Amino acid sequence: MDRATFRELAGAFPSGVTIVTTVDEHGVPRGLTTQAFIGLSTEPPLVLVSLDRSSRTLAVIRRSGRFVVNVLKAGSEDLSTRFATKADDKFDGVRWVGSEVARGAPILVDAVCAFIECDVADITEGGDHVMFIGTVEGGRVTGGPPLLYYRRTYAGWPEEKPAPPVL
Numbered sequence: 600m601d602r603a604t605f606r607e608l609a610g611a612f613p614s615g616v617t618i619v620t621t622v623d624e625h626g627v628p629r630g631l632t633t634q635a636f637i638g639l640s641t642e643p644p645l646v647l648v649s650l651d652r653s654s655r656t657l658a659v660i661r662r663s664g665r666f667v668v669n670v671l672k673a674g675s676e677d678l679s680t681r682f683a684t685k686a687d688d689k690f691d692g693v694r695w696v697g698s699e700v701a702r703g704a705p706i707l708v709d710a711v712c713a714f715i716e717c718d719v720a721d722i723t724e725g726g727d728h729v730m731f732i733g734t735v736e737g738g739r740v741t742g743g744p745p746l747l748y749y750r751r752t753y754a755g756w757p758e759e760k761p762a763p764p765v766l
Contacts, residue, residue, distance in 0.1 A: 613749035618669040618682045619648050620705040621660050622697070628690045628705045629656045632683040634748055635728070636668055644735035646715060649728045655685070657729055664719045665701040666733060672712035672743040673755025679746065700737035712743040 620630035635649035646668060650657045660666050671679055682689050690705070697703035700716040707714075717733025724730070744756035 610750045613747050616671045616675075616679050616746045616748050616753070617648070618671060618679070618707060618710075619650070619656065619660075619666050620669060620695075620707070621656065621663050621666045621701070622703045622705070623659045624662065626703060628695065629659045630669075630682055630689060630705060631656045632679045639732060645720065646717060646733050646735060647730055648733065649725070649730045652727050652729060660719065660731060661722065663702060663704075665698075665704055666717050666719070666731065667698050667701050667704040667706055668715040668717065668733075669705075669707045669711045670713040670715070671707075671710055671746040672741075673746050675710040675746050676753040678707070678710050679748075679753070698737070708741075711741055712745050713740045714738050 614634040615636070616632065616634055617636045618630050618632050620628060622628050631650065631654050633648060633650060637647050639645040639647045648666070648668060650660070678693065693707065694709050695705035695707050698706050698716045704716070715735055716737035718736055719731055720734045721732040722729060723732070747754050747756060
């Protein structure tokens with residue numbers, strides 16, 4: 600299977616968009632965009648995020664042992680694109696608060712419909728990615744429709760239509 604064909608196949612599956620964040624040993628925020636996120640288990644509550652081995656955030660999460668999954672809301676396309684780069688100034692001008700649960704890992708308060716605060720429970724390697732299984736220690740649904748990604752295009756979740764009246 601060549602890389603281009605595999606990317607096309609994987610791109611046929613629409614996904615939500617997240618920014619995974621943490622802080623380094625000096626309290627400097629780090630983060631990256633990923634679509635590779637799933638709710639893994641409800642008992643105990645676990646999530647899985649998969650990060651490319653070339654990510655500079657990966658080593659920081661390994662050391663810190665904590666991270667926040669910021670589930671982006673519709674309209675956060677620019678932030679998603681910014682955090683998908685290798686730029687050093689990703690957090691410049693971005694409003695965030697440090698998670699009390701995840702040792703200060705950034706919660707991107709203006710851009711999320713939910714956030715999930717995690718402790719690293721396990722690390723598994725797979726191909727060119729490293730998967731972090733996180734024990735969910737906190738989080739909150741803040742509201743709004745999520746941002747979706749499909750075939751290299753962003754979209755918001757379709758607006759919910761009110762249920763028809765019961766007759």
